[in-house]
Amino acid sequence: MKSKKIISGLLALTFVLGGAAIPGTVVDNSVVASAAEVLTYGDYEYTINGGTAEITKYTGTDEVVEIPGEINGAAVTSIGEKAFVDCETLFEVTIPDGVVNLDSHAFHNCYRLIKVSMPDSVETLGRDVFSYCRALKSVTLSKNLKSLSYRAFYGCNELADIQLPSAIKTIDDEAFRSCSNMENIDLPEGLESIGKDAFRECAKLSAITIPDSVTYLGSFAFLNCSALADVKLSVNLTEICISTFQNCKSLESIVIPEGVTKLDYGAFYSAENLKRISLPESLKTISLRCFSGCKKLEELTIPASVESIDKNAFGTVNVINCYNGSVAEKVALANGINIKVIDAKDKTEYPDLKSAQFDSKYHQFRINWTKVEGAQQYGIAVNLAGKWKVQAYTDANTTTFTSPKLKSGSKYDMAICAKVNGKWETTDFTKRAFTIAVK
Incomplete structure (x- = not known):
C-alpha cells in the first residue's frame, strides 16, 4: 500500500511538470534503437538496413535453393543468424554474389546439406555457420575469406577435402573439429594462427604441413587424429601446446623445429607408435606427461639447453641421451631412467x-x-x-x-x-x- 502511494505521487508530479521529468534525448534514443521491420518475400523473411537486405529466415522446404541476390530492389548482403538453422530438406544451396556476411549458425544442423557454393564477395563467417551439417561433402569458399570462424565446420562428418583460400590468416578454435572423414587439407602459406581443437578428432587425417607463416598452433589442435602419420611443423613456432598431438597413434617420427622453447603438458601423450623425435637446441622446458604413453619411444636425446623437466615427463622412455651435468641427466637419474652421456670423453x-x-x-x-x-x-x-x-x-x-x-x-x-x-x-x-x- 505504501509503495502504491509513492508511485501515484511520482505520476502526479510528472503530470504537474508537463512531462519535464523525461528528457527528450531518451525519446530520441528509443527511436534509434527500435528493431528493423521484418518483411516477407516468398519463402524468405528479411530486414532492410542502410538500403541493403539481410535474410533472417528461410521458411521453405526446397531441396535445392538459390538465394536471391536482390529483394524488391535491395541487394542481399547478409544471411542472418540462424536463417537456415535445422532446415531438414535442404540438399544444396547457392549463395548469391554480393553477400558479404554469413552470420552465426546460419546453416547450423542442416544435416542433409551436401553442397554449398559461396561467392568471392563473402568476407566473414559467423560462429557455427555450418556446424553439424553432417552430410556436407562439397564447399566452395570465398577467395576473400581471411578467417575460418569458431566451429565453422564442427561435426561435418562427410567433409573429406576442402580447398582453403590463400587469403586465410586464421583458423579459429574447433573450426574442423570432428570432421571424422577429412583425409586431406592444404594449409596456405600466409596462414598465421591455428586455434585450439582446430582439427581435433579428424580421425582420417593422415598428413599435415604447417606452413612457416604460422606462429601459433593451439592446444589439442590434433588430439585424437589417430591416422596422422606425417607432420611438418612451422619453423616459426615457439611452443608445442597442451596435448597438441595426444593420441596420434600413427605418428612415428617428428622434428621439432629450432626456435621452439617449450613442450607443454601432454604434448605427445599416448602417441603410442612414436619412435623418433628430434628436439632443438632452443628447447628450455619439457612439461608433465609430455611423452607419457609413448610406448615405442625407447630412446630420447635431450639438448643441454633444457632448463626444466617435469619428473613425470618421460613415461616409458627407456634411455635418455643427455649431456654431462645437464638437467636431463639429473632428472633421469633421479627417476630411474637409463642414461647415456653424449659428450663423455675417454x-x-x-x-x-x-x-x-x-x-x-x-x-x-x-x-x-x-x-x-x-x-x-x-x-x-x-x-x-x-x-x-x-x-x-x-x-x-x-x-x-x-x-x-x-x-x-x-x-x-x-x-x-x-x-x-x-x-x-x-x-x-x-x-x-x-x-x-x-x-
Whole structure:
C-alpha cells in the first residue's frame, strides 16, 4: 500500500511538470534503437538496413535453393543468424554474389546439406555457420575469406577435402573439429594462427604441413587424429601446446623445429607408435606427461639447453641421451631412467658419468664413468647423514659399478672419485654429485 502511494505521487508530479521529468534525448534514443521491420518475400523473411537486405529466415522446404541476390530492389548482403538453422530438406544451396556476411549458425544442423557454393564477395563467417551439417561433402569458399570462424565446420562428418583460400590468416578454435572423414587439407602459406581443437578428432587425417607463416598452433589442435602419420611443423613456432598431438597413434617420427622453447603438458601423450623425435637446441622446458604413453619411444636425446623437466615427463622412455651435468641427466637419474652421456670423453680430469642402467626386477643399478689419467683406484661415494663416505671401490681398469640389491624407491646422493698419486681427487665434488633412484 505504501509503495502504491509513492508511485501515484511520482505520476502526479510528472503530470504537474508537463512531462519535464523525461528528457527528450531518451525519446530520441528509443527511436534509434527500435528493431528493423521484418518483411516477407516468398519463402524468405528479411530486414532492410542502410538500403541493403539481410535474410533472417528461410521458411521453405526446397531441396535445392538459390538465394536471391536482390529483394524488391535491395541487394542481399547478409544471411542472418540462424536463417537456415535445422532446415531438414535442404540438399544444396547457392549463395548469391554480393553477400558479404554469413552470420552465426546460419546453416547450423542442416544435416542433409551436401553442397554449398559461396561467392568471392563473402568476407566473414559467423560462429557455427555450418556446424553439424553432417552430410556436407562439397564447399566452395570465398577467395576473400581471411578467417575460418569458431566451429565453422564442427561435426561435418562427410567433409573429406576442402580447398582453403590463400587469403586465410586464421583458423579459429574447433573450426574442423570432428570432421571424422577429412583425409586431406592444404594449409596456405600466409596462414598465421591455428586455434585450439582446430582439427581435433579428424580421425582420417593422415598428413599435415604447417606452413612457416604460422606462429601459433593451439592446444589439442590434433588430439585424437589417430591416422596422422606425417607432420611438418612451422619453423616459426615457439611452443608445442597442451596435448597438441595426444593420441596420434600413427605418428612415428617428428622434428621439432629450432626456435621452439617449450613442450607443454601432454604434448605427445599416448602417441603410442612414436619412435623418433628430434628436439632443438632452443628447447628450455619439457612439461608433465609430455611423452607419457609413448610406448615405442625407447630412446630420447635431450639438448643441454633444457632448463626444466617435469619428473613425470618421460613415461616409458627407456634411455635418455643427455649431456654431462645437464638437467636431463639429473632428472633421469633421479627417476630411474637409463642414461647415456653424449659428450663423455675417454679420459678426463676427474670421473664423469657416462651411462646408467636400472633393473626394476632386482632393484639394482649399474653406472659407468670416464677414465682418469694416472688413476690408481676409483671410489663410489655416498652422502650419508650429510657426510660423504666411500662405500665401494674398483681397481684402475674398472670403470663400472653394479649395486647390490636395494630397496625399491630409495634414493642416494652419489659421486665417483679417483685416487691419483695416493690421494683421493675431490675437485668440485658436490657439483659432480648426482641422485640415483632405485626402481
